[in-house]
Amino acid sequence: MKLFVALLAVGLPALVAAHSWIVCTDYLENNGWYWDQAKCRGWPRAATFYNLRFGTFGTHNNYTWRLDNHPEERALCKVSRNDDRRYSEETPMAAYYLGQEVVLTHPANNHVAESKCRGRTAMDWENLMFVVDGDEDPCCIDSTKLIQIMDMGASPYGPNIDLVITTTYPKPGFQNAPKFCEDEANAMGTYNFTIPMDMKPGRHTFVWKWIRSPRVSPFTTCWEADVFATKAERDAHYAATGQTTVDLWDFYQINTIVDGEIMDPLDPVDQIISG
Template structure:
């Protein structure tokens, strides 16, 4: 296992004096709900060192017991290592497996920049997970720990409220319900163990820098890393705990209830502050109900996400003799993007000169109904500043027929008919391929006339109540709708009974 050192360690070792009051600590070292809103002791499967003394399950979450600690070179942890006495049956040691994404918790202790209840300028200067040697004895010096993962920093400063009040966040301040209880709100973070991490017992260290990179608080805990997820689950079941990996409150926790932990006590809305929050699971541009993208983790130089492929992929080809492809474009320059199934099966992709990653239809069809894990690496300062960037990842099926619903409404109604509009999107003006509008009525015996468009329906289509309309170029550039009149005597229908669709034939 290769774990690189980080330049920030020198700053941790130096440990300048504290600049202002501030404190926090790790309260749970294996929580079964990522990005959760409310603390639930039933979802905590493991505790930090001396947890029964300092973070007992019986106490209110975030209660001050003197557990906050400024780590020092000669004493990196609040208490000395004592595996036999620092853990109990009610407050057990963690059990992990290589490749596991581990979720941990800590109280906010008033240290979150959220204009909804504090301000934009509460600092976060770093949030890292370090690890000691395998099967070590006493704690090493602080410089003897190795950086396992840099968890990034939370957004602070002169930024819009849509960013500052949006969750999840990278870094320390990922607490969706902070404004409900600024002192004791639940915050969660997560890190992933290397897939080649050797089984053994390790000491982990959380380092959070508050006012400056040198104003650093630490918490320590031990964990047994076992060979596989199955072995981890067996260990958990033997001590009467639920197995399985952590779910994400915003995407797969069954409306806020963990699939693996105890009772939730949460439920309801996700609590994210902005409509474009990256973990909200909102669909991106592209093929409706066909491909979607959402970030699941955001760190300093790497973001991970999931790309979902619908069970009915691919859509109809624009040319039956030519397979299509899927283009993925990120809203920032990336070093590379890796698309994979699970942890090892990489799906080939080709990067174009303008930074688009191309996936072939042949590689994606066998994965219909599945999800791809996407890992994106980027340089400092060019990546997404918050999860809302996920809403701007563009996934574009190329070479397919796509259907986009349109608004159809009456401006005037009269007996047996009416006059109205079909509203067209501005995006049609820059579509790379052919497009037209299809309108289907619930009964065929009618007279349908249009302006700002040309009716190109066949007699057979009209006999089924279906109409095909195209816009000449000058009307495409100068109007944003198709006007119509319809006269019908065979049946009565409402606007919602009419289906209007923009059909795109791709490149």
């Protein structure tokens, strides 16, 4: 019995750590290496309460939300919708425009197939973005109110995959965390999705869904965003609230990387935001 308990204790951290959530709902850097809260313009619901902005990335007061095996018995979102109370000056709601490419950030939480430090078998099964039809939260992950707007792909994994593939970034899907080996629990991963051109302007609820394995239930994060018809309208909204109006940049386009090292590093925050 003591041996069984000891083995359970050893295995438990890996099980507990295999979760994640969206930290930023409008991040300025696609495929970035390190989290920087100054690059975040929009946040999920109750981000202030869970200290998503100023807390250590990946350890935000247990923000993770996992559905159980009977989705109708547990709410889809971590907290219910209440726009006046779920956002603050420190963690404001995002603003998008039709056709915008939006970057999301999330902690890796040990779940990346990385040959240099972890192995090749960490699964990545499904990564979907939804918008909610209506102003009320959907009951569950299979609700007809959820309209899928993008499949963000899945990262390659498996015992027979080429070692080079697991160490090549950027990747599709959840495991796009280039600095995973430096901090397997808290390394930043990024997704990107596009706001559909046929979406009706106005305030919408968005839902991220990740399934790391078909044997486990989905993880989800919910947030609201004001969607504008044009970038000019979105820019006017952000300018009025003291936010930058620049579009995102891609880390791999703005930096020259040789053997995993940045050559002639730039500071895009200073150069682009101030420009």
